[in-house]
Amino acid sequence: MAHNEHIDRILRDWPFDPNGISVRKTKGNDGREVLQMRLDLGLLQLEISGRPDGSRPEGAETYFDYLVGRALEAVPEGEYEMSEEECEQADREFVQYYHRRICWLALREFDEAVLDADHTLGLMDFCRDHSPDDQWTMSHEQYRPFVLFHRTQAAALAALADRGAEVAVEELNAGLERIREVFAQYEAEEEYTDDELVTRLIELRESLRQHFHVGRTLQEQLEEAVATEKYELAAQLRDELQKRNPPR
Known part of the structure; x- marks a missing residue:
């Protein structure tokens, strides 16, 4: 017999905010932490580690992991093509990781947001390389x-909090370059400069420069030294960067 279980009290005590993103961490009945996002018609609950829905698709930690395993077993090697069902399941995982990334950003847990973004980008790479359909x-x-x-x-x-403004500026420069490469890959370089997301990242970078008095970063100085063939200076700057960012 079905139980009449309602979430009326939760929804009443946590009203929906149409002008913002309402996210919180809370504990499940077993004491584990979960994320909850309040929506206009209810709420989403997501696990904080592994796949957001808590499942292990085909026994793997995520569907991306499962797909990688399938591709490695493909014969002949390197000619794996995703099935229609696999495309649908990949789409589900994209949506789940999007929602959790939004939660991490709203909670200002930036390291976790980076990890979930990297998962999505890796799954995007896989889908691009093994897609059955260009559309x-x-x-x-x-x-x-x-x-x-x-x-x-x-x-x-995250870098601003842990390693300082200069490293934060370098992260922004690196990210902007990755976005520029995407525009170039799809022959849309002329759209890069006017893109709203690019503009917002540049504004954040220049705001950090001004607020924290950041001049040219070590990475920017290194790139300039290489461009002007000042190789001795470039070697010194490279050493400084390695000292600041030792290999993990």
């Missing part, structure tokens, strides 16, 4: 700059 491929590729925007924003703000 389906582009249905995801059109959002690559948006995911990179979130990743760049989160990486910069």
Whole structure:
């Protein structure tokens, strides 16, 4: 017999805000932490690690992991093509990770947002390389700059808190370059400069420069030294960068 279980009290005590993103961490009945996002028609609940819905598709931690395993077993090697069912399941995982990325950003847990963005970008790469249909491929590729925007924003703000403004500026420069490469790949370089997401990242970078008095970063100085063939200076700057960012 079905139980009459309602979430009326939760919805009443946590009203929907149409002008913002309402997200919180809470604990499940077993004491584990979960994320909840309040929507106009209810709420989403997401696990904080692994796949957001808590499932293990085909026994793998995520559907992306499952697909990678399938591709590695393909014969002949490198000629794996996704089935229609696999495309549908990949779409489900894209949506789940999007919602959790939004939650992490709203909670200002930027390292977690970077991890989820990287998962999405990796799944995008896989789908691009093994897609059965160009139109389906582009249905995801059109959002690559948006995911990179979130990743760049989160990486910069995480760096600002942990390693300082100069590193945050370098994260923004690196992210902007990755977005520029996407526009170039699809022969849309003329659209890069006027893109709203690019503009917002540049504004954040220049705001950090001004507020924290950041001049040219070590990475920017290195690139200039290489461009002007000042190789001795470039070697010194490279050493400084390696000291600041030791290999993990």
